[in-house]
Amino acid sequence: MKPCGSSWQTSAVSDDTKHGLRIRPGSPADAPVILDMLDSAVAWMNARGNTEQWGTVPYSQTSGGAARIERYTTVNSPYVAELDGVPAGALVLDSGPNPQMPIPAAGEPERYVRLLISDRRHAGLGIGAALLAHAVEETRRAGAGLLRVDCWAGGGGELVAYYERNGFAPTDSFLSGTWPGQVLARRVG
Numbered sequence: 001m002k003p004c005g006s007s008w009q010t011s012a013v014s015d016d017t018k019h020g021l022r023i024r025p026g027s028p029a030d031a032p033v034i035l036d037m038l039d040s041a042v043a044w045m046n047a048r049g050n051t052e053q054w055g056t057v058p059y060s061q062t063s064g065g066a067a068r069i070e071r072y073t074t075v076n077s078p079y080v081a082e083l084d085g086v087p088a089g090a091l092v093l094d095s096g097p098n099p100q101m102p103i104p105a106a107g108e109p110e111r112y113v114r115l116l117i118s119d120r121r122h123a124g125l126g127i128g129a130a131l132l133a134h135a136v137e138e139t140r141r142a143g144a145g146l147l148r149v150d151c152w153a154g155g156g157g158e159l160v161a162y163y164e165r166n167g168f169a170p171t172d173s174f175l176s177g178t179w180p181g182q183v184l185a186r187r188v189g
Contacts, residue, residue, distance in 0.1 A: 026078030
């Protein structure tokens with residue numbers, strides 16, 4: 001896997017053929033597989049005792065869950081990581097955070113990670129890091145100098161630490177109801 005700070009190809013499709021990883025633009029046809037990944041992630045988190053991050057209901061069955069993924073694949077910029085031709089992760093980029101979240105505007109052009117998910121069957125292979133590296137390249141390609149993401153800040157901060165290991169720095173903390181969140185940012189040049 002390419003390290004998170006390395007440069008991916010500048011085409012819309014990224015390939016790491018040595019590892020069989022390819023990142024391609026997503027489409028509405030990818031919505032069912034993304035929902036499956038999200039449902040598996042909820043089950044995996046719940047099995048580890050984490051019921052606070054995404055709750056206990058499969059994502060596809062939450063109010064608005066399927067519609068949100070449909071929007072992500074039609075309105076936003078989705079990307080799918082394939083490992084040897086099999087979908088193994090997904091990334092959704094936007095021009096800013098969800099306006100319904102209590103997250104301050106960046107005050108400059110940015111790309112914003114709305115979703116990062118990897119298939120639990122491929123955990124530990126660096127798929128999330130590869131997708132984040134692709135997000136950096138897409139941010140550069142868009143002419144923006146800032147890539148941001150928000151995540152759950154509970155659970156001892158494990159998810160925040162994951163983004164820090166991938167080159168992001170914490171900026172703003174927030175609460176969405178009782179859900180603790182953290183915004184992280186990465187400068188791209």
